Amino acid sequence: MMHIQARTEPSSLMKVVSPLLAIALTLFFGSILFSVLGKDPLQALHVLLIAPLADSYNIGEMLVKMGPLLLCGVGLSLCYKANMWNIGAEGQLLAGALGGSAMALYFLNSESAFALPITLLAGIASGMIWAAIPTYLKLKFNSNLILTTIMFNYIALYLLIWAVHGPLRDPEGFGFPESALFSDTTLLPTLFEGSRIHLGILFALISGFIAWFILSKTHLGFQIRVFGADEPAAKYAGFNSKKLSWFVMLFAGALAGLAGVSETTGPIGQLVPNVSPGYGYSAIIVAYLGRLHPLGAIIASVFLAVLYMGGDLAQIEMGIPIAVVGMFQGVLLFFLLACDFFIRNSLTFTNKATN
C-alpha cells in the first residue's frame, strides 16, 4: 500500500534546492526526448542552454526576452504571495500593448518629449484595467479568478487582432494586419549601440527591486505575506483583504501592461498580431521557479529567456521543432510542483495490514 504523509518539518535546504533539482530532472527528461527524436542530446542541450549565452548578440537577444518575462513574473509573484491566482498576465500584457500602441499611433506625427512617457502610461493603464475587471468580479461576485483571467487572455488577444485588422491597421500597409511603424519619439531608447537591448530590461529589474522592497520593508507587503501564508490569521488581525487584492492585481496588471507596451515600442516598433510568444504564461513558471520571491524571479527569468532563445537556435541549427520549448516549460513546471510536493509530503510504503 502506498500512503502520502505530510512531513512534520519540511527541510529548509530542500526548499531552495528544489528548483535546481527540477531543472536537473527536466534536462534529464529532455535528453531522453532528444535521443528518441534522433538528435544528439548533448548537442541539443548545448544549443538550447549554452549557445544563447555564447556571444554578445545572443546575450542581447536573451535580455530582450527576459524583460517581459521578468515584468510579468514579478507581478505574478506578488499575486501568488497573496493567494490571488492571476493567470491573466498574458492578457494584461496584450492589453498594455494594444493601449500603448493606440497612444503611440496618436503621437505618430508628434515631436513632444512627453509622447513616450504618455505612451508607456497608456500601456500601464490598459494592463491595470484588464486586471481590474476580473478582480472586481471576484470581489463583488466571488467569481473564480483563474477562470476569468484566462478568459480575459482570449478577449485581449482577439481584441488586439481585431484592432490590427481594423482601426489600428496601417492605411498604407497594403492590407497587412499591422499598424504603422511608430515614430522615433515613441520608441524606447536602446541601451547599447547596435543591440536591441532597450529600456524595458531596466524597467523589469527595477520592478523586481521595488516588489522586493514592498514585500520585505513595508507594512503593506507584510500584510500581503500574511494573507498568503495564513488567511485566518490575516482575518483575525483585521487586514483589509479587498485592499490587498486590489493592490496586488493592479500592480501585476501595471507591470504586465508595461511589458506589453515595452515590446511594441521596443524591439517590434509597431503593433503586430503576435506581440507575445506566451510571455504571460511563461511568467507563471518564472514566478514559481523564483520561489515567489521578486529577486528569485530575476534568476528564473534569465533561465526562461535562455530557453526561449535556445528554442529559436535549436530550430535553426538542428531542426528541432519550436514546440519543444513549450514542452520544456511544461515539464519544468511539472517537476517543480512535484519536487515541492515531496518536500512537504513523503511517500511511505506499508505492507497490507496483516490482520
Place this chain on the structure above:
Amino acid sequence: MPDSLEKHISIARLELANITKQYPGCLANDKVSLTLLPGEIHALLGENGAGKSTLVKTIYGVVAPDKGDILWNGKEVSIKSPSIARDLGIGMVFQHFSLFETLTVSQNIELCLSKLQLKNIGDLAQRISKLSADYGLDVDPHRYVHSLSIGERQRVEIMRCLVQSVKLLILDEPTSVLTPQEVSGLFGVLRTLSEQGCSILFISHKLHEVTEICHKATILRGGKVVDTCVPSEETPATIAKMMVGDLAEQDAGYSKQEGGHIVFNIHDLSLTTKQPFGTALKNINLSLKAGEILGIAGVAGNGQDELMAIISGEEERHVKASLELNGTPIGHLNAGERRKLGMAYVPEERLGRGAVPDMSLTENTLLTHSEGFVKNGLVQWNVLKDYANTLIDKYKVKCHGEFSEAKSLSGGNLQKFIMGREIGQNPKLLICAHPTWGVDVGAALAIHQALLELRNQGAAILLVSEDIDELFLLADRMAAVCDGYLSPLVKTEQTNIDQIGQWMAGTFINNTAPINSDTVEQGTKA
C-alpha cells in the same frame, strides 16, 4: 483502586527503556524509561515542552526514537508507523478528533478498519452496540456524528480503538473539552476498561483528575523523568511541585472586583448560522464593565465561536446597532478598525490564526500590533525586534529568540506570547478564548496573573472558557451559553458550580425564550 491492579501483574504490557529523541536544538526525550502494567491507568505529566507528546508519538509510531528500546508484552518491538502500533493493539485518542460529521458512527469506524478486520468482525453495528453495553460507552452506531456532543464524539474515538481490540489506550488531554458531568462518565468508562485489563496512558494538566483516577504517574521535565509517584498518595499541590520544580503559587482564588462604567454592550443580538453545523445566536444581551472579568462557560459548539467572531469583527455580516464599544456603535467595522478603537483578541486557535506558523515572533508581533512600529508605511524592523524580545522576556516565552518561527514553540509558550502581544496594546476591551487550554501549570499561572493585572488597570475582559474551575478562579461575573442562548449574568460569589453546570445544559432557556424541546433534550443529555 490500586489493589485491583495486583491481580493482573505478570509481564509488563509496555516497557520503555532509555528512549532518547534529539530534535535540532532540543533534546525532547532524554533516556526516558517507563513501565506500564496490564490494566494500569498511568498518568504522563509535565509542563508544555517537557516531552510528553514526543514520548506518546514514539509509542504510537509517529516519531522514531534515536535510542532506546520498546518492549511490548516482554518482546522487543520496533513501531515504525501508527498502523503497526494499531496492529499491536495500541490505540490513541487525540485532542482534536478526526471524525466525519456527515457520516454515522458506524461508518466512521468502518473507515479505519482493514478489509480483513471487517471480515473478522462481521456485523460492525452489532459489535459496536455490544462493546457499548459492555463498557458503558452509550454509543449508538447509527447516529450521525454531527448530532453528537463533544463527549459523545470522544466516546466514538474510544470505540474506534476498542473495535480494534486495543490493549493500550493513549488519551491526550481527554477531559479538556468535557463538562463536569461528562468527565465523570469518561472516568467510569476508563475504570471499566482498566478492570478488563486494558492499560491506559493518560496525559492531563488537571491534577485533581490525575489523583482521582490514575494508579501511577510519571513526571517529565525537560525531556527527563524527574519523578514517579502513586497519585492517590499525593495531593495536586505536591504533584504540581514535582512538575514545575518549585512550588508555584497555586492560588485558590483571586480577589473579585466590582466593575466600573460600561465599556462594551451587546443588545438583542441574533444571528443565523452560515455553516451547516454552526449555532445560531439568539437574542443575546450583555454589558461589560471596566475593570471586570466576565466569564462565559459552555460546552464547545454552543455558540461561543460565533459569539467571538461577531465581537471580534471576523464575522463580516453587519449587525447594525447591536454592538457598542464605549458608546460607539462598532457593528459595521471590521476587525482591524475595532482594534484601533481599543479592542484586542486572543483567539482559541493559536497556530494558524493567532499566529502565522511560518513567521518569526517578530513578524507575529506585527500581526496585530503595528502602532509605533510603522512609519510612512515602512516597518521599523529593528524597533520591532527589540519589542518582541521584551515580550519574550516579560512573559518568559521559551524559544531560541525573536527569530524563532511560531510553529517551533510549544502550545503554552505560544499562548504566553500571544497573550503578551495582545495585552501589550493596552486594550480597553480584551476578548479571550480558552486562554489556558492545553497550557501547563506554570504557564497558566502566568497567564492568569497577566489577565488580572490587565483587569486591575481598568480593562474590560470577556473570558470564554470550557474550564469551569478557571472561570470561578478568575471571573468577577459569570454566565453560560447553550445552543446560542446566553444565560443571565451573575456575580461569581453568588453562584456555584451546580448552577453554572445546569445553565451549561440549558435549564435557563425555558425562562428567557420560547421552548425548543430538541435543544433542551440535547442540552440535558450533555
